[in-house]
Amino acid sequence: MDVAVAGFAYTVSVRQEFSESTDPERSARLVVELAHGLTGRPGRWRDRKSRTLEEALGVILGEIEARAVEDARRRQDEQRARAEREVRWQAAMDVAKERAVRSQLAEVLREEAGRWQEAAVLSAYCTALERRIGELDGAVDESALDSARRWLQWARGYVGSIDPLTRLAGMPHTREPTPEELKPYLRGWSPYGSERRDGR
Structure with a gap:
């Protein structure tokens, strides 16, 4: 499924960690994966004896929000860089027209x-x-x-x-x-x- 935050969509998938296992306890373990995209941030959480996925849900949602903040910052940086590049290009065009x-x-x-x-x-x-x-x-x-x-x-x-x-x-x-x-x-x-x- 996709989770949307501030105009950014993040793909979250939930699957069995050991889908081939005949052990009911192992086959009941789940893995939640958050597509990595452009980040090196953590993107996989598993059921463990010390913590279930339900307990990690807040961490997972926090990670999605953190990625949204990073992506928003990256988008602003790209827009700023694009605007700066446009200003430099226009200045170069003005000089080139004058010289031509x-x-x-x-x-x-x-x-x-x-x-x-x-x-x-x-x-x-x-x-x-x-x-x-x-x-x-x-x-x-x-x-x-x-x-x-x-x-x-x-x-x-x-x-x-x-x-x-x-x-x-x-x-x-x-x-x-x-x-x-x-x-x-x-x-x-x-x-x-x-x-x-x-x-x-």
């Missing part, structure tokens, strides 16, 4: 700096081409100069289109990082919840 967003912004910055460098090199080329056209004005065929001026005009337009500083740069928009983007910053935590560790 910083990584997004750094990537945008690197892309803009790359475009700016390219624009600066191409702009320097356009300036050099313009100077060269000025140097050769009247010394070469007008159609060649006209072609070079058209090329310079297109090149300056292109440089303006790729130069990120032709307009005032603003704070880029970021997006919510994906779980895969968070993993490198979580130090073993799973991005899917505090109960899981990365890779498990």
Whole structure:
């Protein structure tokens, strides 16, 4: 049978100690067993000449109550540990999100700096081409100069289109990082919840 105390159920079984015995005194002896579960506490009581099971009933019930107290404490400890783990996981997630967003912004910055460098090199080329056209004005065929001026005009337009500083740069928009983007910053935590560790 199960005995319930404070939401915990404890299985108690009663059986003959010597069920095969033909001796009526031996076959009348009973054993009460309380399933051990997670405890190393005593869990078996027998009829003895010095004490019957009826006399040990208070001890048995006391043992069930003691186990209920232990189990309640264990449950509270597990709930506290779970809550603490959740707090640590949330703190790790907050840091990971901050770092993943910083990584997004750094990537945008690197892309803009790359475009700016390219624009600066191409702009320097356009300036050099313009100077060269000025140097050769009247010394070469007008159609060649006209072609070079058209090329310079297109090149300056292109440089303006790729130069990120032709307009005032603003704070880029970021997006919510994906779980895969968070993993490198979580130090073993799973991005899917505090109960899981990365890779498990």
